Amino acid sequence: xxxxxxxxxxxxxxxxxxxxxxxxxxxxxxxxxxxxxxxxxxxxxxxxxxxxxxxxxxxxxxxxxxxxxxxxxxxxxxxxxxxxxxxxxxxxxxxxxxxxxxxxxxxxxxxxxxx
Numbered sequence: 287x288x289x290x291x292x293x294x295x296x297x298x299x300x301x302x303x304x305x306x307x308x309x310x311x312x313x314x315x316x317x318x319x320x321x322x323x324x325x326x327x328x329x330x331x332x333x334x335x336x337x338x339x340x341x342x343x344x345x346x347x348x349x350x351x352x353x354x355x356x357x358x359x360x361x362x363x364x365x366x367x368x369x370x371x372x373x374x375x376x377x378x379x380x381x382x383x384x385x386x387x388x389x390x391x392x393x394x395x396x397x398x399x400x401x
Contacts, residue, residue, distance in 0.1 A: 296324040305332040305379030309372060313340035320401060330401050332379050335394035339375070339387055343368050 295301040297319070305328060308319050316336030323329045346364065350357035371387070378385040386392060 293326050293328060295326040295329050297322055297329075301326045301328050302380050302382045304329045305382075306376045308333040308336040309376045309379060312372075313337045313344075316340065327398070328382075328384065330398040331384065331395055332375075334398040334401070335375070335387060335391055338390045338394045338397075339371070342390055 293301065295304050297304055299307075304319060304323070304326070308316050308329065309332070311318075313336065316333045319329055319333040320337065323333065343364075347361070350361050350364070353360075375385065375387070386395060
């Protein structure tokens with residue numbers, strides 16, 4: 287996967303740094319940069335993907351919380367996997383890569399085009 291040289295960010299920061307910051311505070315910073323960013327498609331995509339992935343994990347955690355034993359067992363696998371994904375998405379954004387999480391990334395890209 288080739289690094290993508292992101293376009294300029296209207297925040298005044300390097301778009302790759304802003305991409306990392308989109309993931310840092312889960313959906314909160316994602317929403318913040320969706321509102322602040324006016325130019326960079328790269329930043330808008332990572333902000334939207336941050337929101338979509340964060341919300342998806344929250345919904346899954348709520349559903350698993352309703353399933354006592356099975357939810358606990360699946361949570362043992364899901365918690366470290368989500369942490370690893372979170373770190374990987376920040377690193378990939380900082381490298382300037384346009385990485386799309388399967389299914390959710392495609393949805394995030396389509397939605398970010400309308401902003």
